[in-house]
Amino acid sequence: LFGYVGIEAVLDQMRIKTMKTGFEFNIMVVGQSGLGKSTMVNTLFKSKVSRKPTGPGYEERIPQTMQLQSVTHVIVEKGVKMKLTVTDTPGFGDQINNENCWDPIVKYIKEQYEKYLREEILISRKRKIPDTRVHSCVYFVPPTGHWLRPLDLEFMRRLSKIVNVVPVIAKADTLTLEERAEFKQRIQEDLKAHGINVYPQEDLDDDSDDRLLNKKIRDKIPFAVVGADTEHQVNGKRVLGRRTKWGIIEVENPAHCEFPLLRDLLIRSHLQDLKDVTHNVHYESYRVQRLNESNQ
Ligand code: GDP
Ligand code: MG
Numbered sequence: 001l002f003g004y005v006g007i008e009a010v011l012d013q014m015r016i017k018t019m020k021t022g023f024e025f026n027i028m029v030v031g032q033s034g035l036g037k038s039t040m041v042n043t044l045f046k047s048k049v050s051r052k053p054t055g056p057g058y059e060e061r062i063p064q065t066m067q068l069q070s071v072t073h074v075i076v077e078k079g080v081k082m083k084l085t086v087t088d089t090p091g092f093g094d095q096i097n098n099e100n101c102w103d104p105i106v107k108y109i110k111e112q113y114e115k116y117l118r119e120e121i122l123i124s125r126k127r128k129i130p131d132t133r134v135h136s137c138v139y140f141v142p143p144t145g146h147w148l149r150p151l152d153l154e155f156m157r158r159l160s161k162i163v164n165v166v167p168v169i170a171k172a173d174t175l176t177l178e179e180r181a182e183f184k185q186r187i188q189e190d191l192k193a194h195g196i197n198v199y200p201q202e203d204l205d206d207d208s209d210d211r212l213l214n215k216k217i218r219d220k221i222p223f224a225v226v227g228a229d230t231e232h233q234v235n236g237k238r239v240l241g242r243r244t245k246w247g248i249i250e251v252e253n254p255a256h257c258e259f260p261l262l263r264d265l266l267i268r269s270h271l272q273d274l275k276d277v278t279h280n281v282h283y284e285s286y287r288v289q290r291l292n293e294s295n296q
Helices: 005-022 039-046 103-120 150-160 177-193 208-220 259-269 272-292
Strands: 025-030 067-078 080-088 136-141 165-169 231-234 237-244 249-250
Touching: 025 103, 025 272, 039 067, 039 080, 039 136, 039 237, 039 259, 067 249, 103 150, 103 272, 136 259, 150 165, 165 177, 165 259, 231 249, 231 259
Parallel strands: 025 080, 025 136, 136 165
Antiparallel strands: 067 080, 231 237, 237 249
């Protein structure tokens, strides 16, 4: 009877359902001020992932608060609606006393879990709960070329317990290629030595395929990125880049920097996994903790 299931029909249904409902994906950028966070938000939106769809279906939200600003673009590709929101945060760590400077960011992340939880426990809950949870938090490491600062370690330690953290080396164009490689190595050692689990977490690899793919990514993390929000003419093509005395640094050119790796990880190869880990691991531990609290 069940020799042939006709799985194609099921896949078609899933595709149609996704096309109808679309999906939401939320990114947050975090780091000290001046490291290029706001520029990176623009880079993400202006780079190929969202260059095509302007006109209808394109929508911009007015900044929510003075503190954290979210920009949403609705991208329609092949009939599928993707609502991409990037939350920009003000710089932290600029004060003499940086104690608790992570509080507003941790608070924001937890508030989104709380919102979701409240919708989920309603007796008549919505068929589709609006999802404002942060699926990926891009942490900007200053390009010192030395080691991670205690502040970076503390921040990432706290964040990695509640959200998917993707560290990047900011303004990588200020480092030579050798410096980038060495710094990257040191950061990897530092994170390991301090037991900080950034995304993709080793203990969450499902199978050997995952392990293989994710190991390649873990070896390259943190990506050495460069951001730019202006376009230039290079060999007759328009490219996003930074003009310097020595030429144009093309942010989407893999030979120039690792922004393409960051974009592909976030918006292409690992988008669904980032959403799954957010829901099944980070949100789940928030939910369990909250429901335990209220039962006491
Ligand atoms: P934020 O405070 O982290 O949001 O940083 P901004 O995006 O406002 O950038 C601060 C300054 O750094 C601006 O003058 C940017 O043009 C510049 N900037 C941004 N990204 C880069 C980069 O990748 N490399 C270099 N060299 N400068 C950058
Ligand atoms: Mg900014």
